Amino acid sequence: MNRPDRPNRFEVHDTDALAAARDLIAACADAREMGQKVQEAVARNAAWRGEECINLLAPEAPTSPSVRALLAAEIGTRAAEGHIGKVNRWFAGTRHIDEVEALCVELLKKHFRCAYADHRLCASMIGNAVVYTALSAPGDVIMSVAQPVGGHSSNRIDGPAGAMGRKVVDIPFDAQELVVDLDLFRKLAPLVQPKLVALGLSMTLFPQPVSEMKEIVRPWGGRLFFDAAHQLGLIGGGQFQDPLSEGADIVTGSAGKTFSGPQSGIIVWDDPEITAPVTNAVFPIWAATHQVNRVAALAMATAEAIAFGEKLQAQIVANAKALARHLHERGIPMLGAHKGFTATHQAIADVSGFGRGLQVAQTLERAHIIVNKNLLPSDRKEDWDYPGGLRIGTIEVTRFGMKEAEMAKIAEMIARIVVEGEEPERVRAEAVSLRRSFSTLYYCFENGMPPA
Numbered sequence: 001m002n003r004p005d006r007p008n009r010f011e012v013h014d015t016d017a018l019a020a021a022r023d024l025i026a027a028c029a030d031a032r033e034m035g036q037k038v039q040e041a042v043a044r045n046a047a048w049r050g051e052e053c054i055n056l057l058a059p060e061a062p063t064s065p066s067v068r069a070l071l072a073a074e075i076g077t078r079a080a081e082g083h084i085g086k087v088n089r090w091f092a093g094t095r096h097i098d099e100v101e102a103l104c105v106e107l108l109k110k111h112f113r114c115a116y117a118d119h120r121l122c123a124s125m126i127g128n129a130v131v132y133t134a135l136s137a138p139g140d141v142i143m144s145v146a147q148p149v150g151g152h153s154s155n156r157i158d159g160p161a162g163a164m165g166r167k168v169v170d171i172p173f174d175a176q177e178l179v180v181d182l183d184l185f186r187k188l189a190p191l192v193q194p195k196l197v198a199l200g201l202s203m204t205l206f207p208q209p210v211s212e213m214k215e216i217v218r219p220w221g222g223r224l225f226f227d228a229a230h231q232l233g234l235i236g237g238g239q240f241q242d243p244l245s246e247g248a249d250i251v252t253g254s255a256g257k258t259f260s261g262p263q264s265g266i267i268v269w270d271d272p273e274i275t276a277p278v279t280n281a282v283f284p285i286w287a288a289t290h291q292v293n294r295v296a297a298l299a300m301a302t303a304e305a306i307a308f309g310e311k312l313q314a315q316i317v318a319n320a321k322a323l324a325r326h327l328h329e330r331g332i333p334m335l336g337a338h339k340g341f342t343a344t345h346q347a348i349a350d351v352s353g354f355g356r357g358l359q360v361a362q363t364l365e366r367a368h369i370i371v372n373k374n375l376l377p378s379d380r381k382e383d384w385d386y387p388g389g390l391r392i393g394t395i396e397v398t399r400f401g402m403k404e405a406e407m408a409k410i411a412e413m414i415a416r417i418v419v420e421g422e423e424p425e426r427v428r429a430e431a432v433s434l435r436r437s438f439s440t441l442y443y444c445f446e447n448g449m450p451p452a
């Protein structure tokens, strides 16, 4: 309710959405009914997004029954701060929590072929804040990629890096090739001598020159930080460049993107010299109680990745390539077409000639096809809310067993709506039926591999 003494206070959220929620709450007879309203909204999402939509959001992934069950486990009600081990913990009673967390750390180290891993980040964003805390200081120069060519706010002036007083200089980026412009980087980096180079891409189609960049910053002790939020699963599954073995000092990543685990973050590294600053930045700076249920689910997802990751990630990439190629052939310009479209789970469409990203994404939603609007390298600052592109990801459709043949069908549905102007409502039944015919989640211990 608006208080009369504060009639026009600023609200960042959609005011209609908040007003609708207030009306719902006001119509409830009691608090129990208010709780039911929450459950009903969750159930509506499960029925719609969970069963009737072709979900092509690049940063999301469905989780296996075991992972989901662990998220609701008793252990998630327990408090455990600090590092693993009796003496390290503030609270008594953590012996089995130590077991679970140690399993998680060792599974991560095994899967990512690294010497150290941290499991306590409730978001990859927080992992990035840990890296800034551990490996740079306020006033230091860091370099990162700007948003229109794929960068993410967590490494920019409007995210943790900027909020923590780091000075942000752009990594020169070749907007055609969608890779770092090494020649320019070689000229610029020595002039600003960044303490940390944060190579993080939310729009990510191709490998980046990690070893060359590390050699360029090495003379002044610069560190290379690879933010693999999106590519983490691909890296673990051996389907992308391996930044640590190419010279990156530290890698963060989202557990809920290609890695297909519970939404949260991880950090991996090899260098013992940074272990104290990194782990001391995790605790007690950026994590206290760190959701042990989530840690258990992360450990389970890592075991799944050890068993199925290589095949799952290879099919995710094959599907993204196929989807991009079919869209391109049907008249939607795709970024990276001259380089084979993509080497990741993403395909990026330029829909600036079809009403731009927001409008196209909303139109596709009416057909139950879910994608996100995305900035393109050609977008200007004033375009940010209405960017020219779409980002399309293949994690979920792959996990439900779809392959190249289904990518052709999805591309056809998208093109009928976007290129040929067919009413999305006329395509919806086909989208729902395709989704319903792929309802088993594969690449997990319950259901194994999809049928050949």
Ligand SMILES: *Cc1c(COP(=O)(O)O)cnc(C)c1O
Residues within 6 Å of the ligand: 059, 123, 124, 125, 126, 128, 151, 152, 154, 200, 201, 202, 203, 227, 229, 230, 253, 254, 255, 263, 264, 265
């Ligand atoms: C998604 C993303 C993040 C943030 O990850 P969360 O797990 O959502 O906190 C950080 N960096 C990049 C490049 C991303 O794409």
